[in-house]
Amino acid sequence: MTAARKRITQQDIARMTGVSQATVSLVLNGRGDADVRIAPETRERVLAAIRSTGYVADPIARRLADRHNRILGVFTYEPVFPAGSGDFYQPFLLGIEESAEQLGCDLLLLTSAPVTDGRRRIFHEDNRLRLADGCILLGRSLDRDELTRLVAEGQAFVSVGRRDDAGGPVPHVGADYVTATAAVVARAVAAGHRELCYLGDGGETSRSSGGTGGSVPESFADRFAGYREAAARHGLAPRWEKASGRTPAEVLDALVADGVTAVLVEEFADGVALAAVARERGLDLPGDLSMLALGDPTRPAPTDIDFSGYRIPRREMGRQATEVLTALIAGEVSRSDARRLLPCEPVAGVTLTAPNTRRNG
Amino acid sequence: MTAARKRITQQDIARMTGVSQATVSLVLNGRGDADVRIAPETRERVLAAIRSTGYVADPIARRLADRHNRILGVFTYEPVFPAGSGDFYQPFLLGIEESAEQLGCDLLLLTSAPVTDGRRRIFHEDNRLRLADGCILLGRSLDRDELTRLVAEGQAFVSVGRRDDAGGPVPHVGADYVTATAAVVARAVAAGHRELCYLGDGGETSRSSGGTGGSVPESFADRFAGYREAAARHGLAPRWEKASGRTPAEVLDALVADGVTAVLVEEFADGVALAAVARERGLDLPGDLSMLALGDPTRPAPTDIDFSGYRIPRREMGRQATEVLTALIAGEVSRSDARRLLPCEPVAGVTLTAPNTRRNG
DNA sequence: TCAATAAGCTAATACGAATTATCAGCGGGA
DNA sequence: TCCCGCTGATAATTCGTATTAGCTTATTGA
Numbered sequence: 001m002t003a004a005r006k007r008i009t010q011q012d013i014a015r016m017t018g019v020s021q022a023t024v025s026l027v028l029n030g031r032g033d034a035d036v037r038i039a040p041e042t043r044e045r046v047l048a049a050i051r052s053t054g055y056v057a058d059p060i061a062r063r064l065a066d067r068h069n070r071i072l073g074v075f076t077y078e079p080v081f082p083a084g085s086g087d088f089y090q091p092f093l094l095g096i097e098e099s100a101e102q103l104g105c106d107l108l109l110l111t112s113a114p115v116t117d118g119r120r121r122i123f124h125e126d127n128r129l130r131l132a133d134g135c136i137l138l139g140r141s142l143d144r145d146e147l148t149r150l151v152a153e154g155q156a157f158v159s160v161g162r163r164d165d166a167g168g169p170v171p172h173v174g175a176d177y178v179t180a181t182a183a184v185v186a187r188a189v190a191a192g193h194r195e196l197c198y199l200g201d202g203g204e205t206s207r208s209s210g211g212t213g214g215s216v217p218e219s220f221a222d223r224f225a226g227y228r229e230a231a232a233r234h235g236l237a238p239r240w241e242k243a244s245g246r247t248p249a250e251v252l253d254a255l256v257a258d259g260v261t262a263v264l265v266e267e268f269a270d271g272v273a274l275a276a277v278a279r280e281r282g283l284d285l286p287g288d289l290s291m292l293a294l295g296d297p298t299r300p301a302p303t304d305i306d307f308s309g310y311r312i313p314r315r316e317m318g319r320q321a322t323e324v325l326t327a328l329i330a331g332e333v334s335r336s337d338a339r340r341l342l343p344c345e346p347v348a349g350v351t352l353t354a355p356n357t358r359r360n361g
Numbered sequence: 362m363t364a365a366r367k368r369i370t371q372q373d374i375a376r377m378t379g380v381s382q383a384t385v386s387l388v389l390n391g392r393g394d395a396d397v398r399i400a401p402e403t404r405e406r407v408l409a410a411i412r413s414t415g416y417v418a419d420p421i422a423r424r425l426a427d428r429h430n431r432i433l434g435v436f437t438y439e440p441v442f443p444a445g446s447g448d449f450y451q452p453f454l455l456g457i458e459e460s461a462e463q464l465g466c467d468l469l470l471l472t473s474a475p476v477t478d479g480r481r482r483i484f485h486e487d488n489r490l491r492l493a494d495g496c497i498l499l500g501r502s503l504d505r506d507e508l509t510r511l512v513a514e515g516q517a518f519v520s521v522g523r524r525d526d527a528g529g530p531v532p533h534v535g536a537d538y539v540t541a542t543a544a545v546v547a548r549a550v551a552a553g554h555r556e557l558c559y560l561g562d563g564g565e566t567s568r569s570s571g572g573t574g575g576s577v578p579e580s581f582a583d584r585f586a587g588y589r590e591a592a593a594r595h596g597l598a599p600r601w602e603k604a605s606g607r608t609p610a611e612v613l614d615a616l617v618a619d620g621v622t623a624v625l626v627e628e629f630a631d632g633v634a635l636a637a638v639a640r641e642r643g644l645d646l647p648g649d650l651s652m653l654a655l656g657d658p659t660r661p662a663p664t665d666i667d668f669s670g671y672r673i674p675r676r677e678m679g680r681q682a683t684e685v686l687t688a689l690i691a692g693e694v695s696r697s698d699a700r701r702l703l704p705c706e707p708v709a710g711v712t713l714t715a716p717n718t719r720r721n722g
Numbered sequence: 723t724c725a726a727t728a729a730g731c732t733a734a735t736a737c738g739a740a741t742t743a744t745c746a747g748c749g750g751g752a
Numbered sequence: 753t754c755c756c757g758c759t760g761a762t763a764a765t766t767c768g769t770a771t772t773a774g775c776t777t778a779t780t781g782a
Contacts, residue, residue: 007428007491009738020762025740036741037760054484054514056491060424061738064767070473071492079458100472106489107470111461112431128420128467131430370768381732386770396772398730422768425737727780734773745762752755 073132077139095318141217171338173321180344181226192354193262200266203240248273261355262290268297291351308349434493438500456679502578532699534682541705542587553715554623561627564601609634622716623651629658652712669710
């Protein structure tokens with residue numbers, strides 16, 4: 001019945017202990033060192049009252065008066081708790097949560113952001129981003145305009161996943177896809193492959209030659225860049241095929257026609273589909289076609305195949321993103337220094353072997 | 362670099378257009394209807410200035426002024442994004458998130474609560490519970506003392522899962538285990554079973570006769586209560602076996618010795634283990650032993666068996682918990698009216714058939 | 723002609739915490 | 753006795769927005 005019990009304020013604590021609101025504030029912030037002094041006895045009295053009432057500073061008022069509230073915003077372009085279990089985002093969030101717990105921060109899930117055109121928008125009428133000290137951004141591809149605005153406004157934020165500059169350096173903790181993908185190429189070559197193919201959208205970057213131009217997400221572009229560099233180093237052509245908008249059968253046809261012996265798969269799910277079709281046709285996997293997964297499944301893709309390739313250090317990325325963000329908030333690092341790339345973990349798997357010789361002759 | 366460009370305020374807009382800050386606020390909030398009037402010409406001038414500057418109201422100051430922050434706290438006794446047991450909590454959180462999004466609320470994960478003795482505590486030194494307008498509690502069993510204190514302090518909160526009174530009614534959105542379990546008994550009887558057994562800790566309540574006494578979680582107690590009532594109605598003895606602290610083999614021995622033909626399993630994982638042992642022994646499932654799962658797995662329990670029984674409406678529970686909480690905050694419902702039990706969905710499954718006749722003779 | 727009304731706005735204040743400037747009281751030294 | 757310095761606290765102000773009471777001018781009614 002008690003309709004919306006009034007919140008306890010510093011004023012209440014002050015009245016209780018017979019001091020002023022200012023004193024309560026000073027005690028709370030442990031200000032006894034500088035030009036302000038509080039008698040130990042008074043301090044104890046105030047602290048006791050705070051403990052007994054369970055008083056907590058209103059983060060909003062605290063923020064207004066321009067202090068920090070130890071709240072970290074988490075903005076995702078998709079719902080955080082999706083139906084499909086074993087989900088792609090889970091490990092990131094796990095890392096974020098672990099780190100936040102360690103740092104004594106609470107996480108504010110910005111669920112109030114309305115969905116327009118199938119995705120959430122950071123900026124809207126009642127933008128509550130600034131409620132938090134800073135913000136972690138999660139999502140395959142972030143809206144470039146929103147990113148630019150965040151940078152321009154000087155917001156404290158970190159992207160999980162590398163991002164190109166957007167009117168300034170974009171703080172991020174990403175995976176080093178370039179190095180990881182190049183390493184995969186080297187492994188394929190070492191196994192005897194000469195006819196490689198990159199399967200995915202990353203190849204689009206090879207057309208729109210500029211770095212920042214295309215609409216290809218950075219993660220795809222980076223994979224392809226690693227592939228292209230390594231291919232060049234090994235004297236191979238940077239062959240690639242698009243996966244989206246085609247059936248796995250069509251893709252397989254193209255690969256076979258080209259005499260490809262090893263395919264690097266950008267999207268795990270595409271690899272699963274491709275493998276299924278290849279098996280149906282009676283191909284020998286991995287003898288006739290080695291497959292290399294460039295990261296973990298981002299879409300549910302049930303399979304019992306242990307793909308060779310590498311794993312994205314998702315949990316660690318979440319963890320470090322949180323750390324970078326707090327450092328950024330504390331002013332301990334600059335925007336441009338708040339960019340990290342973490343190594344991916346190689347996975348041996350069973351889908352990479354030497355190519356069958358009959359195919360080579 | 363550029364240290365936080367100063368934000369544009371209503372005061373700035375006011376100076377630009379030669380009006381007062383109050384007028385800007387009034388225009389922004391479309392207040393022209395009531396006892397306040399703004400000349401259309403003035404309104405336009407102000408709106409123009411707002412458009413040209415891209416001014417957006419500071420959400421923090423806005424919330425300070427109306428004392429609600431539309432933040433809902435989510436407190437879990439275990440980490441929210443776990444690797445293993447996460448599958449159980451996921452649907453609750455999904456429902457909470459969906460509902461929060463609809464209601465325009467943000468979720469504050471209270472990750473800063475320190476872990477003591479293996480579990481998080483709500484009340485501690487730097488208790489930040491009151492950061493939010495209200496709070497959702499999630500976890501198998503909530504600490505009774507903490508619950509009592511929450512009630513006593515008049516906090517706005519809702520438990521996901523039914524809870525006994527704790528010095529007053531505890532707002533909750535739970536599953537109606539009593540009815541669901543009774544229905545399962547009825548199904549078993551209808552299938553021809555007369556020798557039932559309840560497997561789990563819920564039976565402990567049959568000893569400590571009082572309602573509130575034991576340390577048995579409400580969800581277990583409710584399941585057993587439904588079982589006991591239904592058994593009595595059908596003229597059966599409320600037979601039960603403990604699962605914890607015993608091997609599945611021991612449990613099976615006890616069931617066989619008693620001539621049990623159908624077992625109601627409190628913990629899904631126990632059912633899986635029991636089925637495995639029964640199969641090893643060459644029992645005919647479900648002919649020799651029908652099994653009824655009283656809810657979804659709370660521990661990871663990989664199985665390909667489609668258990669008969671019922672499903673907990675987890676997503677819906679999360680959803681409604683959020684709604685109840687906001688109603689509570691808004692003062693639209695009283696504490697004692699903020700208690701709901703949702704029906705569980707029956708699952709036909711394949712582990713319930715008529716008992717083999719040879720066993721009965 | 724003068725009050726009564728109404729239109730159109732502004733001044734003042736609240737919200738809760740942080741911070742600065744200031745003030746009262748006291749003891750000691752000159 | 754006066755002044756200084758120190759301690760321990762407080763009044764007042766700030767942050768940006770929302771809201772209410774009230775003020776000024778113009779318009780109406782009788």
